Amino acid sequence: MRLTTKGRYAVTAMLDLALHSDKGPVSLSDISARQGISLSYLEQLFAKLRKQSLVSSVRGPGGGYLLSRERCDIFVAQIVDAVNESVDATGCRGRSDCQGGTTCLTHHLWCDLSDQIHDFLSGISLEKLVQRKDVRLVAERQDSDIRQIDQSHDKDQDKISAALLG
Amino acid sequence: MRLTTKGRYAVTAMLDLALHSDKGPVSLSDISARQGISLSYLEQLFAKLRKQSLVSSVRGPGGGYLLSRERCDIFVAQIVDAVNESVDATGCRGRSDCQGGTTCLTHHLWCDLSDQIHDFLSGISLEKLVQRKDVRLVAERQDSDIRQIDQSHDKDQDKISAALLG
DNA sequence: TTAATAACCTACTAAATTAGTTGGTTATAT
């Protein structure tokens, strides 16, 4: 079992998508800006998410990604599975053979733990996360931060236009 | 969060200790033979387990390691914590600062997951594991395997002795 | 039709971690 930045990024990005895709596709550069995740890294993660048909893509300007199912039908466990190998805590991937073909002393413990984690993460849909107060608060802050950055970009653009016009 | 061979080895070795330390200290080479874990690697793990006072050591011939507390007072979570950083699933180690000093969108989810895993692994003592039927079965098989290897070593020794005596 | 956008794709890389190995020293029971 491993749960690192990779899996956390994937869930964060999918949640961002769930929060912002009501008005059409969301581009990875938007997600990158809002969530502070490298664009190229996001591309790699979304290639995997697409392979698992968790998202679908729209190319060209105004394009981006959409959830390929309802928010209530996508679970955190599926997202982590899509980018990591699995949420499996055993060393034998359930095969009971990690001590030279035989069952190791702690096999059953890791099976139980795997079930525990899997049950927990399988019970949490994107819909459930979107509803949470803590998630909404963070999302609002991120959105207003982005609006401020956009405004300052607009000002920069005005300056450039003004300069070009002499 | 990471749960790899390292943490699994540590728990397996501690359980082996719990199963065999009733008649005095258990040497790492015994654990190595029974559990198929490299001796030098075990030494590194036990250095950490000793620092966390989960085991105490006896040097010299007949020496080895003992649990420094009752089996019912040592929990799987403590063992994993001792060799890994922690069973924490957050990227911020609870500090709520993983997105450039601010809370990321999924912080609370990973906190909940960490609690889930910690509660589970904190509820399982070595005593509980020792009592389990599946653990006893594997332990019995390992013990009889070792007895067979010892016997064949004895035969080898007999051959060597015989050869030396002419 | 052309320019901009944004997905898609491949290959490379620095840093960290894992799972060891090697080659010792120190303490102690017999």
Added chain:
DNA sequence: ATATAACCAACTAATTTAGTAGGTTATTAA
């Protein structure tokens, strides 16, 4: 005295992570 077994430090190969670099292809809008 010797064998045992803990203790210790330094090195290593392989793997994984979290990226970067440098493209190509599809689509929209000016």
